[in-house]
Structures are given as structure tokens and as C-alpha cells.
Amino acid sequence: MASPNPYGKLNEADQERLVARRKTRRHITVIALSSIVLVAIIVAAAVGATQTRDNNNNNNNKYAGGLLRRDPLPDSCYTSLSPLVKSRHISPHELYKLSLQVSVDELSRAADGFFGSPTVKKVVVADNRTLAAVESCRKLFFLALDHLSDCASSAAGLHDLRTWLSAAGTCQQTCVDDLSAADAALGSLAEGHFRNCTEYTSNSLALVSAAEEALGGGGEWMTAGERRMLETPTGLMMFDAVVASNGSGNYTTIAAALKMVPVKSMKRFVVYVKKGIYFENVRIEKMMWNVTMVGDGKDTTIVSGRLNYVDGTPTFQSATFAVMGQGFMARDMGFINTAGPSKGQAVALMSTADRSVFHRCKMDAYQDTLYPHANRQFYRECDISGTVDFIFGNAAVVIQNCNIIPKLPMRGQTNTITAQGKKDPNQNTGISIQNCVIRPAANLTGVDTFLGRPWRNYSTTVFLQNQMEGFIDPRG
Missing domain, CATH: 2.160.20.10 (Single-stranded right-handed beta-helix, Pectin lyase-like)
Incomplete structure (x- = not known):
């Protein structure tokens, strides 16, 4: 969020040089550390779910327990992340991008299923309110998809990732809200189609939230x-x-x-x-x-x-x-x-x-x-x-x-x-x-x-x- 007094007078040249140096150091540190922490959390969650009988995995279980306490949807988290650790040669950057890809793929699949469903296709032009709600939902879907795609950027900091994942979840919820207000049955249909992608977005958000709290983040965003x-x-x-x-x-x-x-x-x-x-x-x-x-x-x-x-x-x-x-x-x-x-x-x-x-x-x-x-x-x-x-x-x-x-x-x-x-x-x-x-x-x-x-x-x-x-x- 913005600082309490963002309009104070500045020594502009000195301030910009200082900000540039801080951003460079923070950028390098956050990318390196966030990759390590995210991998530790993701691997711990997935391995903890598939090898709960292994008494030698105390550390992994500790990480998994911490993640479960942060994630409001732990079962969905385990289900969505377990395929990501099948390869032992995957890099931290690739692993994190794949975790986001789960959300992107599910959102695309859900949108195809919803907008292509017979119920939605039967919404007639004469029903202006429902038609407008469907178009509003379509716009929100693309906004959510954009936010998830932005999260795949290697240049993004943890605070950016948490912001965009929060926004993606908000767009999905607003789509359901607008549809429900126009037609309760259509809203329920959308909620069913989008349930998995909403949960997967929430899972990614829990991971980033935990990493940001471990490493720190945020700061001013106005230049x-x-x-x-x-x-x-x-x-x-x-x-x-x-x-x-x-x-x-x-x-x-x-x-x-x-x-x-x-x-x-x-x-x-x-x-x-x-x-x-x-x-x-x-x-x-x-x-x-x-x-x-x-x-x-x-x-x-x-x-x-x-x-x-x-x-x-x-x-x-x-x-x-x-x-x-x-x-x-x-x-x-x-x-x-x-x-x-x-x-x-x-x-x-x-x-x-x-x-x-x-x-x-x-x-x-x-x-x-x-x-x-x-x-x-x-x-x-x-x-x-x-x-x-x-x-x-x-x-x-x-x-x-x-x-x-x-x-x-x-x-x-x-x-x-x-x-x-x-x-x-x-x-x-x-x-x-x-x-x-x-x-x-x-x-x-x-x-x-x-x-x-x-x-x-x-x-x-x-x-x-x-x-x-x-x-x-x-x-x-």
C-alpha cells in the first residue's frame, strides 16, 4: 500500500538513485530467496500428502502443516500440487510456473465449459439483464486470466504476485456475483464450473502469502x-x-x-x-x-x-x-x-x-x-x-x-x-x-x-x- 505521506518534497536526483539501488538489491534477493522458499513449501506439501507414513519426513511434515494452516482449502492444495513434484530434475523457476499453470489451465477449461454450455447459449438477446451479466462475467474472466499470466513473470516480486493472485480471485467472485444477481440458477451454474479454479487460485495465493511473510515484501509503488x-x-x-x-x-x-x-x-x-x-x-x-x-x-x-x-x-x-x-x-x-x-x-x-x-x-x-x-x-x-x-x-x-x-x-x-x-x-x-x-x-x-x-x-x-x-x- 501507499506510504502515509507520498507527496513530501524530494531531492529528486538523490531519491531516484537511492530507490534504484534498493530496487536492484531487493529484486535479486527476492527472486533468489522466494524461489527457494516456494519450492520448499510446495515440495513439503506434496510430499507430506503422498508419504505421510514415512517417519523420516518430519521436516517436510512441519512445512506441510504450516502450509495447511495457511491454506483454507488443504485437500485441494494437495490434489493440485502433487503432480508438480514427479520430476526430480525440475528447477525452482519451472516448478513455480507449473504451479501457476494449474490455475491457468483450470480457469481456461472452466470458462470453455461454462460459456459453451447449453444454458448460457440459450440466453436470448431479449433478456438484457442476463445477457449483460454474461458479458460482464466474460470480461472478468479475461481479467482474471491476465492476472494469473502476470504471476508467471520472473520479474515479479512477492508483493506483486500476492496482489495479482488476490485480484484474480476477486474477478472470479465478481463474475459469480453479477450472474447470481441476474439469474440465481445461472449463478449457481457458474459457481460450479469455477469452483476448482477458484480453489487452485487460493492455493497459489496461500503459497505466495507464506513466502512473503517469511521474506518480507511490499513497499512504495509510486515513482x-x-x-x-x-x-x-x-x-x-x-x-x-x-x-x-x-x-x-x-x-x-x-x-x-x-x-x-x-x-x-x-x-x-x-x-x-x-x-x-x-x-x-x-x-x-x-x-x-x-x-x-x-x-x-x-x-x-x-x-x-x-x-x-x-x-x-x-x-x-x-x-x-x-x-x-x-x-x-x-x-x-x-x-x-x-x-x-x-x-x-x-x-x-x-x-x-x-x-x-x-x-x-x-x-x-x-x-x-x-x-x-x-x-x-x-x-x-x-x-x-x-x-x-x-x-x-x-x-x-x-x-x-x-x-x-x-x-x-x-x-x-x-x-x-x-x-x-x-x-x-x-x-x-x-x-x-x-x-x-x-x-x-x-x-x-x-x-x-x-x-x-x-x-x-x-x-x-x-x-x-x-x-x-x-x-x-x-x-x-
Whole structure:
């Protein structure tokens, strides 16, 4: 997660040299040690399962016992990993890649079985809600597959691996959630098809989690250059595209400007969005890496939409502004969903992008306003307002120095600020809200307001050093 104060002034040249040296040492150490520890854990688990009668395997059994305590699905873990140790000449790197391949292969097989099943093929175009849920599930499947594929990268550190495995599991669960909301029988069918791959992903996550705790991991993921960009005045920035609704820029819509973003670019593509209200549903697709979007202010550059659950759009697809491409940054923009409280889930901003940052932005809706879905995210000096579960998801997210504003809900509803979605104890996810001001909207009276609710079995939310007024229910 982000450090508590990521915007402190830097001696930039010295800081970048120091960070480079630390990264090089840490990179070499983590690759070497993580390979050794992961192999020890995997071999111990598999051998412990197949040779439990051997009294000479005390050390292996000790490792296996430790792994079993970490893994919520020990039987599945043994079943999936036992084939990996049949070869005595396999290298540590090959062994770890094979363990991930079990998850990838099973996810691909399950997707082929589900999307190719007669039940799914019979979903007709006229059934808009169910059809939209199927398409949402398909998109989430590819996101999960991408995250598992990223985990096979030899350059990835343990914290990266744990983040991406957590995200893969979250994508699979969200697919089932969206389908279940549209059609309970179809949701059950998907859950059955995806059960094994969900378990195998959880097994890999348990291994990486144990290794990370043994070796350490984490650290800052924002670069000095990214911090500088968030502090640079708009007038001093260079832009790759300028969007203006009045025609004074290169493009009149944000969607048109995004067509110019290079695929998986390591260089930042900077878009300036001039003041105005943009009535469009924007999608930063997963191949659009390192996009930066800068507006004229959270109350003057506004993206507005009204997609919602009641009218047939799955929650994951309802966002006015959705981010899937890694490394996204936004500054001085507003994102709103105007569907209203009677329309149920209606997301203003959804991000499932790793290392996404939002600075001086506004997110305004009613139910499910801000959806930090998965991966690492950071929000600073933002205004976030809503009613039911208006900050929810399963990202590793820090919300810092923000205004959090519960609004008046529908009659009979109760306000809950957060609903965190951790389902696996080894996921490195949670909502951290630090140094924020939590205050009611001007018209909020006579309504119970809670800091949050446990959406899943391992929901994790922390409120730290915040200012709260007396309207928060003392029960939580």
C-alpha cells in the first residue's frame, strides 16, 4: 500500500538513485530467496500428502502443516500440487510456473465449459439483464486470466504476485456475483464450473502469502516522477491529447481521445480534459497502460452517467468511469452517477487497475459510489459521497485526506460507508481510511449511518486518525 505521506518534497536526483539501488538489491534477493522458499513449501506439501507414513519426513511434515494452516482449502492444495513434484530434475523457476499453470489451465477449461454450455447459449438477446451479466462475467474472466499470466513473470516480486493472485480471485467472485444477481440458477451454474479454479487460485495465493511473510515484501509503488506529475501545475504540463466539449481541443469526447492511447505503453500518455460536463461512460481498457488524466477541477471537469442495476446493468459494468489499465492516474476531475437512490447499484467510479491513483477528484452517487474492485489503489484529497455501501470492493486501497459525505438515502434505507469484500484470508486486500473528514450532507437527518459492514467472511477495513461528527452510530 501507499506510504502515509507520498507527496513530501524530494531531492529528486538523490531519491531516484537511492530507490534504484534498493530496487536492484531487493529484486535479486527476492527472486533468489522466494524461489527457494516456494519450492520448499510446495515440495513439503506434496510430499507430506503422498508419504505421510514415512517417519523420516518430519521436516517436510512441519512445512506441510504450516502450509495447511495457511491454506483454507488443504485437500485441494494437495490434489493440485502433487503432480508438480514427479520430476526430480525440475528447477525452482519451472516448478513455480507449473504451479501457476494449474490455475491457468483450470480457469481456461472452466470458462470453455461454462460459456459453451447449453444454458448460457440459450440466453436470448431479449433478456438484457442476463445477457449483460454474461458479458460482464466474460470480461472478468479475461481479467482474471491476465492476472494469473502476470504471476508467471520472473520479474515479479512477492508483493506483486500476492496482489495479482488476490485480484484474480476477486474477478472470479465478481463474475459469480453479477450472474447470481441476474439469474440465481445461472449463478449457481457458474459457481460450479469455477469452483476448482477458484480453489487452485487460493492455493497459489496461500503459497505466495507464506513466502512473503517469511521474506518480507511490499513497499512504495509510486515513482518520484509520478509524484511530481501530481504536484505539477496544469499550465506547466505537456499533453498528448486535449479534450474540450466546446471544440477548443483535439477531441470533444474523452472516449475519442482514448483511441490514441498506445497499447501497453511504458511511457505516460497525458490527457487534459477542459472544464465541462461530459455525458459519457468512459472505459480505460486493460491494454491502456499508464494513462494520466488531468481536469480543471473536481467541480468543473465532470464525467456524468446513469447506468444502474434496476435498469439492467450489472454492478461491475454500471460505472460512469471505469479503469482497467494499470498505472492510471487522475487529477482534478469529478465522476458522478445520476441514476438516483431508487435505481439501486449505480457506480460513479470503478477501478480494478493496479497502481491506480486519484488526486483531488470527486465521486458522487448513492448506492455503490466508489468501487475499488481489485489491485493496489490510492485516493488523496477526494470528495466521496453516497448512501448504501458507497465505498466497496476488494482492492488494497488507501483513502487519505479525503472528505467522506453520507447523503440522505431512500426511506427505510440505512447508510453504510464501507463494505469490504475479502473472501480469502491470504488476500492482501482491505480498505484503509486515514486522516479523512467524515461529515453528513446538509440534509441528512433521522437516518442511521454506520462506518461499514462485513460484506464477506474476512472483510477488513481500518479507520485511522479521522475526524468524525456525532452522527455515526456508535455500534459501528
